[in-house]
Amino acid sequence: MAKKLDVLFAHNEEKAKAFLGRIEGKKPLFICTIATTETGKIPGLSAAGANPDFTDFTPPADAELLLLGKCKSIQGVPITPDGIPTPGLITMSALHLADIPVLVVNGGVKVKPQIPYVDLGGNSGRDIRTGDSVDNVEEVVERAKVLGQQLAKAADYLVIGESIPGGTTTALGVLSALGVEAEGKVSSTLPLNPHSLKSEVVRAGLKAAGEKFGSLKNNPIKAISCVGDPMMPALAGLVIGAVRQSPVLLAGGTQMTAVLAVISALDPIALCNVAVGTTRWVTKDKSSDITGIVRQFCDVPVLAADLDFEPSTYPGLRIYETGLVKEGVGAGGASIAAMAKSGVTKDQLLKEIERNYASLMSLK
Amino acid sequence: MAKKLDVLFAHNEEKAKAFLGRIEGKKPLFICTIATTETGKIPGLSAAGANPDFTDFTPPADAELLLLGKCKSIQGVPITPDGIPTPGLITMSALHLADIPVLVVNGGVKVKPQIPYVDLGGNSGRDIRTGDSVDNVEEVVERAKVLGQQLAKAADYLVIGESIPGGTTTALGVLSALGVEAEGKVSSTLPLNPHSLKSEVVRAGLKAAGEKFGSLKNNPIKAISCVGDPMMPALAGLVIGAVRQSPVLLAGGTQMTAVLAVISALDPIALCNVAVGTTRWVTKDKSSDITGIVRQFCDVPVLAADLDFEPSTYPGLRIYETGLVKEGVGAGGASIAAMAKSGVTKDQLLKEIERNYASLMSLK
Numbered sequence: 263m264a265k266k267l268d269v270l271f272a273h274n275e276e277k278a279k280a281f282l283g284r285i286e287g288k289k290p291l292f293i294c295t296i297a298t299t300e301t302g303k304i305p306g307l308s309a310a311g312a313n314p315d316f317t318d319f320t321p322p323a324d325a326e327l328l329l330l331g332k333c334k335s336i337q338g339v340p341i342t343p344d345g346i347p348t349p350g351l352i353t354m355s356a357l358h359l360a361d362i363p364v365l366v367v368n369g370g371v372k373v374k375p376q377i378p379y380v381d382l383g384g385n386s387g388r389d390i391r392t393g394d395s396v397d398n399v400e401e402v403v404e405r406a407k408v409l410g411q412q413l414a415k416a417a418d419y420l421v422i423g424e425s426i427p428g429g430t431t432t433a434l435g436v437l438s439a440l441g442v443e444a445e446g447k448v449s450s451t452l453p454l455n456p457h458s459l460k461s462e463v464v465r466a467g468l469k470a471a472g473e474k475f476g477s478l479k480n481n482p483i484k485a486i487s488c489v490g491d492p493m494m495p496a497l498a499g500l501v502i503g504a505v506r507q508s509p510v511l512l513a514g515g516t517q518m519t520a521v522l523a524v525i526s527a528l529d530p531i532a533l534c535n536v537a538v539g540t541t542r543w544v545t546k547d548k549s550s551d552i553t554g555i556v557r558q559f560c561d562v563p564v565l566a567a568d569l570d571f572e573p574s575t576y577p578g579l580r581i582y583e584t585g586l587v588k589e590g591v592g593a594g595g596a597s598i599a600a601m602a603k604s605g606v607t608k609d610q611l612l613k614e615i616e617r618n619y620a621s622l623m624s625l626k
Numbered sequence: 627m628a629k630k631l632d633v634l635f636a637h638n639e640e641k642a643k644a645f646l647g648r649i650e651g652k653k654p655l656f657i658c659t660i661a662t663t664e665t666g667k668i669p670g671l672s673a674a675g676a677n678p679d680f681t682d683f684t685p686p687a688d689a690e691l692l693l694l695g696k697c698k699s700i701q702g703v704p705i706t707p708d709g710i711p712t713p714g715l716i717t718m719s720a721l722h723l724a725d726i727p728v729l730v731v732n733g734g735v736k737v738k739p740q741i742p743y744v745d746l747g748g749n750s751g752r753d754i755r756t757g758d759s760v761d762n763v764e765e766v767v768e769r770a771k772v773l774g775q776q777l778a779k780a781a782d783y784l785v786i787g788e789s790i791p792g793g794t795t796t797a798l799g800v801l802s803a804l805g806v807e808a809e810g811k812v813s814s815t816l817p818l819n820p821h822s823l824k825s826e827v828v829r830a831g832l833k834a835a836g837e838k839f840g841s842l843k844n845n846p847i848k849a850i851s852c853v854g855d856p857m858m859p860a861l862a863g864l865v866i867g868a869v870r871q872s873p874v875l876l877a878g879g880t881q882m883t884a885v886l887a888v889i890s891a892l893d894p895i896a897l898c899n900v901a902v903g904t905t906r907w908v909t910k911d912k913s914s915d916i917t918g919i920v921r922q923f924c925d926v927p928v929l930a931a932d933l934d935f936e937p938s939t940y941p942g943l944r945i946y947e948t949g950l951v952k953e954g955v956g957a958g959g960a961s962i963a964a965m966a967k968s969g970v971t972k973d974q975l976l977k978e979i980e981r982n983y984a985s986l987m988s989l990k
Contacts, residue, residue, distance in 0.1 A: 291780050361779060362779075365776060374745075378769045378770065380742050380743065383740070408693050415725060416781050417780050
């Protein structure tokens with residue numbers, strides 16, 4: 263390694279370093295998987311949109327931001343109810359600095375993005391309290407495998423992120439169904455992590471499905487169908503299809519642990535060539551515990567981009583340091599990929615983020 | 627060049643050789659663009675399906691064949707009314723031998739393929755005799771440009787083929803609207819090229835649109851909207867988006883000349899990094915004249931895979947030598963790409979095609 267990259271090793275340091283070594287200087291393809299659910303609209307659960315109904319527009323708008331540098335489905339960019347901009351800003355800045363190509367994959371959205379996207383035959387998800395949240399899980403997994411196989415031949419490695427509001431609650435749902443202790447451990451975009459609401463929603467979902475903690479340990483497809491979201495079959499399939507050909511960096515926070523648990527149940531060997539790439543804000547978060555989830559069922563390494571917005575001149579960015587938003591749209595993994603590909607530093611990245619922030623929020 | 631490849635230079639030999647030199651040993655991405663139209667169902671016009679109504683299933687089935695090695699939307703593989711198998715067999719064999727990745731792009735189909743595909747917001751086309759054949763042309767071109775930009779970053783170069791029944795008639799339509807003399811020059815899957823029927827259909831389309839030969843010379847978007855097909859905006863956009871980053875091999879016969887004419891009218895500089903890659907069966911065809919079309923408006927080189935099915939043990943393949951089918955699903959361009967990437971010879975390719983033919987037609 264010619265110089266030290268701004269990447270932290272949050273879990274399984276040895277494997278994390280080896281993974282970083284494997285991707286350094288290589289050419290990745292970034293995949294943004296989008297999905298929406300009615301779960302994401304439960305009041306108080308997600309901040310990925312100015313209000314609950316707006317969450318249908320957040321994933322397509324994030325995807326547009328990455329491909330076009332601006333949104334088409336909404337004015338401006340997605341924001342939290344407090345006006346904090348989408349972490350997609352970090353992702354677009356990282357990908358641009360390192361000239362990393364992007365492909366958008368539709369796991370299942372209500373509002374279609376106004377850009378090219380790969381369709382996998384998935385639909386937007388229902389409220390998990392119905393116990394019947396996702397259609398067509400097995401078929402989407404199969405199609406995503408086929409896509410992952412092809413894309414892994416085209417790029418040196420894949421970086422796969424997500425934009426799905428309410429995704430940590432569905433993550434808790436699937437982790438619980440699979441018997442992984444994750445209550446109080448999943449992350450949140452909100453300043454106060456609504457753990458008890460998430461647990462209540464998941465309990466209602468499992469009950470409605472006639473399931474309980476761990477009862478779907480050997481049936482991850484059904485776990486997603488009952489209490490998961492449409493991002494999960496897309497991501498799990500992509501990883502399983504790709505890893506025999508190339509490494510995969512799962513770009514996200516605690517949501518990715520549910521994807522890991524699904525893969526671990528479907529095809530555990532596939533985890534040998536996978537790492538999670540997130541942000542320092544997730545790994546240092548006191549209201550969640552990503553490594554506490556991962557280590558229960560696998561030794562996949564967790565890397566974190568050492569992002570630091572404290573020096574920013576913009577209060578809207580500095581506020582990330584208070585623990586809001588933290589991650590999303592593959593922000594951490596895209597940053598790691600930009601660092602690994604082109605030696606981008608966290609300072610260069612912050613400058614580019616500030617430039618894009620100012621221009622998109624029309625601050626100059 | 628270490629050894630002579632089985633590639634012929636059919637037009638603009640100097641540029642053709644230079645293009646081949648640029649792609650030799652490089653890693654391509656093959657894109658199969660699918661589309662359907664009601665034009666393709668006019669009796670006597672196309673043989674890309676066992677009967678006219680079947681043409682809706684040919685493009686999705688071809689795409690499935692490339693990604694899965696078998697079709698899902700139909701039993702067996704697409705055939706002509708005479709039972710000749712789809713040229714997609716050639717394409718899948720070439721891509722497999724050289725381990726070339728595939729992405730399917732949906733320009734606009736009636737029957738969606740049961741595999742992952744990129745959606746560009748296009749619809750299946752109407753009969754061009756209405757003079758109003760394709761929706762949403764400008765938007766599809768724009769989205770395809772965005773996709774082309776990204777894919778050109780991911781691969782060393784792009785090879786872009788098509789599967790659209792009736793495509794030479796819509797090609798004649800757009801070439802005529804743009805003022806290119808193509809009557810009697812477009813190719814056909816049929817043993818007897820139905821030139822007069824094609825001309826009649828195109829004349830009816832131009833009349834219905836209130837246009838005439840050459841009247842849309844400066845409006846290629848409208849030319850496609852009136853008398854074109856949904857493959858064209860997808861391909862033109864992909865090329866324009868990609869060529870500033872990487873070379874593009876347009877994998878097809880005379881249909882590709884309409885795409886070239888559209889690009890020539892939209893963004894002529896984009897043609898500098900483009901070649902047409904087809905089969906020997908197209909370039910030696912006496913009932914069509916691909917170079918006679920191309921040389922009217924550009925100096926894009928034409929390369930041809932020197933395929934020869936004469937030595938085949940299978941009559942269903944030997945019949946290609948009588949001039950049936952000739953090209954489609956990017957067969958010629960995929961063969962050239964396999965030869966350029968891995969030094970695949972025409973003999974090796976025929977062996978692989980025979981193997982796949984026997985297994986898919988259940989001959990052994």
